[in-house]
Amino acid sequence: MAKTFEQTAPAFLPADKATALALTPVSRETEQRLDRYVGLLGEWQAKTNLVAPSTLPHLWTRHISDSLQLPALALSARIWVDLGSGGGFPGVVLACALAETPGAVVHLIERNAKKAAFLREALRVTGAPGIVHLGDIGDIVDRITGPVDCVTARALAPLHQLIGFAEPLMRRGAKALFLKGQDVEAELTEATKYWKIESHLHSSRTGGQGWIVELDQVERRNGAGKAVGTQV
Numbered sequence: 305m306a307k308t309f310e311q312t313a314p315a316f317l318p319a320d321k322a323t324a325l326a327l328t329p330v331s332r333e334t335e336q337r338l339d340r341y342v343g344l345l346g347e348w349q350a351k352t353n354l355v356a357p358s359t360l361p362h363l364w365t366r367h368i369s370d371s372l373q374l375p376a377l378a379l380s381a382r383i384w385v386d387l388g389s390g391g392g393f394p395g396v397v398l399a400c401a402l403a404e405t406p407g408a409v410v411h412l413i414e415r416n417a418k419k420a421a422f423l424r425e426a427l428r429v430t431g432a433p434g435i436v437h438l439g440d441i442g443d444i445v446d447r448i449t450g451p452v453d454c455v456t457a458r459a460l461a462p463l464h465q466l467i468g469f470a471e472p473l474m475r476r477g478a479k480a481l482f483l484k485g486q487d488v489e490a491e492l493t494e495a496t497k498y499w500k501i502e503s504h505l506h507s508s509r510t511g512g513q514g515w516i517v518e519l520d521q522v523e524r525r526n527g528a529g530k531a532v533g534t535q536v
């Protein structure tokens with residue numbers, strides 16, 4: 305029988321949480337919201353694969369701290385769109401962190417119905433400001449009206465495809481923050497075949513070989529097909 309979250313993780317989680325909150329400190333209110341989110345994730349993980357089971361003992365440092373780095377890179381951002389939110393990284397964590405910020409809201413786009421149901425429940429139990437959109441990114445981004453300040457994605461697609469997804473929002477003024485792994489340089493090189501981009505790379509505060517790619521503007525290169533970024 306599959307082991308539950310409580311059976312696999314309890315011995316590791318308090319130390320991992322302490323390390324994570326030293327790296328990316330949060331308010332007491334945000335910590336309480338994140339605790340409720342982690343509890344719910346533990347319950348649902350037994351029936352829906354929300355995160356890779358091998359990463360559960362390092363949930364706080366691997367997934368939560370990774371997500372908590374983003375608000376500091378877009379201090380004035382209020383309206384966020386997270387593409388392919390899955391189990392809620394970074395979308396639900398952002399919503400928890402921004403809950404005390406007036407006017408903040410995170411749009412979470414996810415095409416898997418079970419995961420979207422989990423995301424809705426996570427926003428409900430944490431009281432964090434977010435809206436879950438069940439559907440394909442290509443359809444949903446056009447339906448999000450009004451200003452968008454920042455678009456995010458993690459573990460979703462290669463950079464050139466992410467830019468294709470985000471471009472309609474970036475044309476409307478959004479900045480992009482994409483959480484990437486060690487192959488970031490190769491992905492940037494590939495992306496410049498299709499897009500004119502100016503990027504800033506931030507090395508992850510959580511250690512390892514993670515990077516955050518910050519993009520303020522992108523422009524499609526002449527001849528690059530419109531299909532770039534419409535499929536994952």
Ligand SMILES: C[S@@+](CC[C@H](N)C(=O)[O-])C[C@H]1O[C@@H](n2cnc3c(N)ncnc32)[C@H](O)[C@@H]1O
Pocket residue numbers: 387388389390391392393394413414415416419439440441442457458459460535536
């Ligand atoms: C590998 S998971 C990553 C989830 C989360 N961002 C994380 O870092 O843990 C990718 C998620 O994106 C969703 N997804 C992939 N392509 C999508 C699309 N075109 N539209 C909406 N969701 C998509 C998948 O259902 C999946 O939950």
